[in-house]
Amino acid sequence: MREKLLNLKNEALAQIIQATDPEELERLRAHYLGKSGVLNQISKEFKSLFDEEKTETGRLFNEIKSAISQALQPKLENWKTGKLENLDITLPGIRPPQGHLHPVTSAIEEISSIFEKIGFIRVRYPEVDWDWYAFESLNMPASHPARDDWETFIVDAPEHPKLGKIVLTPHTSNGQVREMERLGHPPIRMVNIAKCYRRQSDVSHTPMFHQFEGLVIDENINITHLKGTIDYFVKQFFGPNRKSRLRPYHFQFTEPSFEVDVTCDICLGKGCKLCKEGWLELGGAGMVHPNVLKAGKIDSEKYTGFAFGWGVERTYMMKSGLKIPDLRLLYSNDIRFLNQF
Amino acid sequence: MQILIPDSWLREYLQTDAKLKEIQKALSLCGPSVERMHKSGDDFIYDIEVTTNRVDCMSVYGIAREAAAILPRFNHPTKLLSDPFDTKLSFKTADSVDYLKVKIDPTLCSRFSAILIKNVSVKPPPNWLIKKLESVGMRGLNNVVDISNLLMHELGQPTHTFDYDKIADRLMTLRESRVGESIITLDGKTHKLPGQDIVIEDGSGKLIDLCGIMGGLNSAVGNDTKNVLLFVQTYKPNHIRRTSMALAHRTSAAVLFEKGLPSESVLPTMEKALQLFKDLTGGQPETTAIDIINEKAYSKSVTASPDFINSRLGIDLAPKEIKDILASIGITDKIPWWRKSDINIPEDLVEEVARIYGYHNLPSQLMSGPLPTNRANDSEFYWISRIKSALKHWGFTETYTYSLVREDSGLRLKNPLSSEWTYLRTSLSHSQVISENLGRVKQLNLFEIANVYLPQKNGLPTEEMHLLISTTDLNHSKLKGTIEALQIDLGADFHFQIDANPTCLSCEIDLSKILPTATSLRKFTPISQFPPIIEDINVTLNTNYDTLINQIKKISPLIKQVDLIDKFGDKFTLRLTFHSDTKQLSSSDIAPIREKLFRL
Numbered sequence: 001m002r003e004k005l006l007n008l009k010n011e012a013l014a015q016i017i018q019a020t021d022p023e024e025l026e027r028l029r030a031h032y033l034g035k036s037g038v039l040n041q042i043s044k045e046f047k048s049l050f051d052e053e054k055t056e057t058g059r060l061f062n063e064i065k066s067a068i069s070q071a072l073q074p075k076l077e078n079w080k081t082g083k084l085e086n087l088d089i090t091l092p093g094i095r096p097p098q099g100h101l102h103p104v105t106s107a108i109e110e111i112s113s114i115f116e117k118i119g120f121i122r123v124r125y126p127e128v129d130w131d132w133y134a135f136e137s138l139n140m141p142a143s144h145p146a147r148d149d150w151e152t153f154i155v156d157a158p159e160h161p162k163l164g165k166i167v168l169t170p171h172t173s174n175g176q177v178r179e180m181e182r183l184g185h186p187p188i189r190m191v192n193i194a195k196c197y198r199r200q201s202d203v204s205h206t207p208m209f210h211q212f213e214g215l216v217i218d219e220n221i222n223i224t225h226l227k228g229t230i231d232y233f234v235k236q237f238f239g240p241n242r243k244s245r246l247r248p249y250h251f252q253f254t255e256p257s258f259e260v261d262v263t264c265d266i267c268l269g270k271g272c273k274l275c276k277e278g279w280l281e282l283g284g285a286g287m288v289h290p291n292v293l294k295a296g297k298i299d300s301e302k303y304t305g306f307a308f309g310w311g312v313e314r315t316y317m318m319k320s321g322l323k324i325p326d327l328r329l330l331y332s333n334d335i336r337f338l339n340q341f
Numbered sequence: 342m343q344i345l346i347p348d349s350w351l352r353e354y355l356q357t358d359a360k361l362k363e364i365q366k367a368l369s370l371c372g373p374s375v376e377r378m379h380k381s382g383d384d385f386i387y388d389i390e391v392t393t394n395r396v397d398c399m400s401v402y403g404i405a406r407e408a409a410a411i412l413p414r415f416n417h418p419t420k421l422l423s424d425p426f427d428t429k430l431s432f433k434t435a436d437s438v439d440y441l442k443v444k445i446d447p448t449l450c451s452r453f454s455a456i457l458i459k460n461v462s463v464k465p466p467p468n469w470l471i472k473k474l475e476s477v478g479m480r481g482l483n484n485v486v487d488i489s490n491l492l493m494h495e496l497g498q499p500t501h502t503f504d505y506d507k508i509a510d511r512l513m514t515l516r517e518s519r520v521g522e523s524i525i526t527l528d529g530k531t532h533k534l535p536g537q538d539i540v541i542e543d544g545s546g547k548l549i550d551l552c553g554i555m556g557g558l559n560s561a562v563g564n565d566t567k568n569v570l571l572f573v574q575t576y577k578p579n580h581i582r583r584t585s586m587a588l589a590h591r592t593s594a595a596v597l598f599e600k601g602l603p604s605e606s607v608l609p610t611m612e613k614a615l616q617l618f619k620d621l622t623g624g625q626p627e628t629t630a631i632d633i634i635n636e637k638a639y640s641k642s643v644t645a646s647p648d649f650i651n652s653r654l655g656i657d658l659a660p661k662e663i664k665d666i667l668a669s670i671g672i673t674d675k676i677p678w679w680r681k682s683d684i685n686i687p688e689d690l691v692e693e694v695a696r697i698y699g700y701h702n703l704p705s706q707l708m709s710g711p712l713p714t715n716r717a718n719d720s721e722f723y724w725i726s727r728i729k730s731a732l733k734h735w736g737f738t739e740t741y742t743y744s745l746v747r748e749d750s751g752l753r754l755k756n757p758l759s760s761e762w763t764y765l766r767t768s769l770s771h772s773q774v775i776s777e778n779l780g781r782v783k784q785l786n787l788f789e790i791a792n793v794y795l796p797q798k799n800g801l802p803t804e805e806m807h808l809l810i811s812t813t814d815l816n817h818s819k820l821k822g823t824i825e826a827l828q829i830d831l832g833a834d835f836h837f838q839i840d841a842n843p844t845c846l847s848c849e850i851d852l853s854k855i856l857p858t859a860t861s862l863r864k865f866t867p868i869s870q871f872p873p874i875i876e877d878i879n880v881t882l883n884t885n886y887d888t889l890i891n892q893i894k895k896i897s898p899l900i901k902q903v904d905l906i907d908k909f910g911d912k913f914t915l916r917l918t919f920h921s922d923t924k925q926l927s928s929s930d931i932a933p934i935r936e937k938l939f940r941l
Contacts, residue, residue, distance in 0.1 A: 063872070097736025099786060101729060104741055109726060119712040122719050127744075128752070128765065128794050128802050143579045145393075149756040150586050153745075155765070156755045158799070166801060168754075168765075187711050195744065195792070199758045207758055208743050218710050222655030223695060227705035246700040247374055248692070250392035256692030258700065259374070276376045277365065287653060290688060304653065333740045335778040335785060 001049065001057055008038065009064045016071045022079045025072060032068050039065055103341050104210055104330065107316035108193050111212050114236045120191040120214065125175040127195045128155065131164030133174040137295035138253035146170060153197050168197035171309050172213035173253060179215060180296025186303050188217040203326045210312035217288065217298060217305030226285060226306040230260055238262055238319050243269065254286020254307060262318060280318050283310030342393065342596055345477040346404050348385040354405035357419035359412050361385050367415045371696050372407040373398045381476050396600035397679040400497030410669040410697060425496060426609045432456060434632035444514040447635035449539045451575045452604035453515065454611060456630035457505055458569045461485060461622040463562065484621040485562045485569060488614055498573065498602060498610040499594035503549065505568035507560045510544020515552065524548040526555040538584040539576055553581040553598040554590055569624065573611045575602045604636060605678040641676045645687035653691040656703060666697045721856045724831065725790055728808065731830055735823060737786045737810065740774055744791065752796050765794040768849060769809035775845050785813045790852065811847035820846045832860040873920040874931060878938060882911045892941060897934045
């Protein structure tokens with residue numbers, strides 16, 4: 001009985017939807033709901049049911065009866081008032097409201113998901129931090145140019161006797177020693193993505209920007225693992241036809257240090273006006289300097305590690321081939337710009 | 342640091358079969374990066390980036406020395422043709438000379454050397470010299486000044502020439518400047534000194550040199566100069582950087598000096614300069630140069646075992662290969678003087694072996710090993726991403742505004758870049774974004790999620806993640822509904838407040854307290870067996886809506902839901918859903934409730 005009722009409902013609703021003229025609708029109404037209609041016929045069979053079935057089936061019967069009449073009624077009324085017209089499927093669609101995510105958000109989400117797949121834990125550390133975490137613990141001597149007031153924003157606040165000044169972090173590397181402190185010991189695999197600040201504003205620099213910082217520390221970590229991680233990221237993020245390379249470079253908190261290049265998305269490595277002999281600079285990387293491990297209270301004899309810290313905006317530009325002529329446009333919040341993403 | 346190196350000049354020191362492109366590629370992979378190349382007449386110029394630790398590469402010879410080690414690894418037999426630093430001196434040195442009295446603050450100057458050259462005739466420079474200087478972007482001035490420029494580019498050691506007869510009393514006092522002293526430099530610019538700059542004062546008390554940056558105009562070599570004092574020094578790097586930055590006077594010499602130049606290059610550079618002076622100016626040098634050294638004699642060793650180096654490289658190089666690689670860049674059991682400030686620890690040797698062996702020759706593999714299990718409280722990233730996605734799909738556009746603002750009660754920067762960016766904000770605001778965008782589109786629906794920085798009495802500011810939603814649609818219920826929908830999605834109930842402005846409505850929410858309680862777990866209520874009864878009623882509101890709904894719900898537990906269907910002025914149509922979990926409701930169950938409703 002239950003199955004019979006459900007089949008009947010499906011059949012009736014399908015016929016109502018397909019009906020194309022009022023006569024047919026009227027005929028369907030009589031067929032299903034009329035005095036000698038199908039439903040009334042079925043109700044007569046109730047007598048043969050066991051008592052315990054009667055309540056349940058009765059409920060279903062009522063539900064189906066009202067479903068059929070609810071499907072019929074509006075369609076019949078529309079016909080009478082002439083609302084139902086022939087459908088022009090070439091009319092424009094009515095879209096749900098659609099906002100836009102900022103390209104920096106899209107980039108951050110993609111980057112973090114790539115690293116999460118190989119076991120990196122995403123963390124968040126202060127964007128306004130002590131000089132100790134931003135510089136001193138990273139093997140940057142007091143005389144280092146990055147520490148002077150021409151390059152780094154300094155907060156007008158009292159200094160901490162041990163940790164020094166309060167600065168706006170010029171890189172996400174302040175997360176390195178903080179993550180060592182949080183975990184206490186290797187293994188460490190973190191990706192720290194945050195806002196950074198530097199005293200620069202021109203077509204390729206904004207005073208606020210974003211970086212993502214990778215840090216891996218464990219036993220037997222060596223340069224081949226750094227290469228492997230970078231190759232993995234480059235293929236995942238930029239696509240299989242882009243290549244990466246390491247060039248010798250210099251950073252205080254890594255030794256050896258590298259600059260990572262990716263083949264240009266325009267000429268694919270042949271060399272063109274927009275790149276440097278076929279290559280674009282992605283950012284810095286290197287093997288964690290033993291002094292940094294020491295600052296994080298990690299045994300630098302037993303453990304080694306690597307780190308990299310790259311600009312989110314820059315990395316995203318290099319992927320998309322978005323030739324944004326002025327990076328400051330990203331933070332202009334011009335709705336005509338934002339609506340394009 | 343950038344340096345231009347003409348191919349022909351490089352090959353004055355380098356014998357190799359490597360072609361331009363091969364040199365460019367090999368240097369970039371293993372040494373200083375050749376970022377671009379361009380043609381200049383019949384020559385090619387390499388545009389090279391040198392990292393700050395490798396000031397030894399900031400010269401034609403420095404690049405040649407690197408190339409001689411690197412090119413053989415790319416199967417190009419290469420050798421250095423000569424070593425200008427391994428040269429016999431044609432003059433003697435002494436710590437005092439009769440033609441110049443000096444008083445030196447030894448903490449400012451690691452080496453002070455000078456020699457008098459008499460009977461110089463100042464003339465236009467010869468064509469070959471003009472051509473060389475022009476190919477690296479400099480201008481030929483006269484045969485004296487150009488010697489300095491040529492040598493700085495070729496050997497990486499700046500020199501300076503004074504008109505000897507303009508130095509009053511033949512006396513030089515090298516000291517720290519006092520705040521507010523001023524000097525006019527060679528380029529005619531007057532500089533008011535910030536203090537603690539390295540300067541030289543002559544016998545009359547006037548400043549004649551802003552050391553390491555640029556000489557003074559009052560002692561400059563001119564067309565009628567007869568006697569020249571050739572000046573070659575090395576200075577305390579920090580002083581030079583501070584002065585150069587403070588005065589925004591970034592000369593090539595300052596860029597070199599502030600990296601810390603080795604004092605060993607001073608006398609060979611002087612030797613080469615004297616040869617040029619004899620050839621180009623006819624000048625006759627004194628036999629003895631004054632040479633004062635204010636540092637200890639240099640000798641340094643750094644050791645690393647082959648096992649150590651291989652463990653960092655991740656490959657297995659034979660000890661002999663490691664030794665050969667290091668020897669090719671002058672590293673034996675001693676670190677050569679031109680690398681003295683750069684190589685200090687075993688890891689520095691790892692870098693040297695790795696880069697010369699070639700990073701491109703190392704394998705690439707992902708690490709195995711255990712993963713950290715102690716996760717940070719990282720569910721917030723999921724929720725933030727979810728909020729952003731929901732708002733985007735509800736028609737809101739995300740903004741990223743600067744955390745630095747013109748006015749705020751928050752922390753102030755000591756060194757703002759502009760008055761527009763002076764304070765760290767303590768709340769988010771769309772007012773500027775909205776006023777800038779008004780008129781560009783019909784309606785603005787915006788949101789932003791960012792930290793605000795709340796000052797604390799002692800210590801770092803508290804960083805609080807805030808959400809700001811703003812809209813120019815002034816319908817209060819719509820914005821309220823959006824936030825209510827967020828509450829449902831986050832499974833979190835929180836207080837919020839909508840602020841009304843003439844042009845927009847906005848709501849700022851502190852996510853840092855909400856996200857830890859966010860959940861996608863829901864409470865399950867069994868679905869009732871019995872159909873509900875639904876009735877619409879019309880009411881006139883004489884209190885606020887919330888109060889009315891609470892009154893209605895109090896009447897009977899059978900009223901499960903009250904929805905607002907329509908409203909006109911204070912007339913409301915409400916839809917009431919009556920429902921019981923235990924029985925089929927009939928009219929007789931509803932009648933007494935209806936009675937009470939009418940009496941409201």
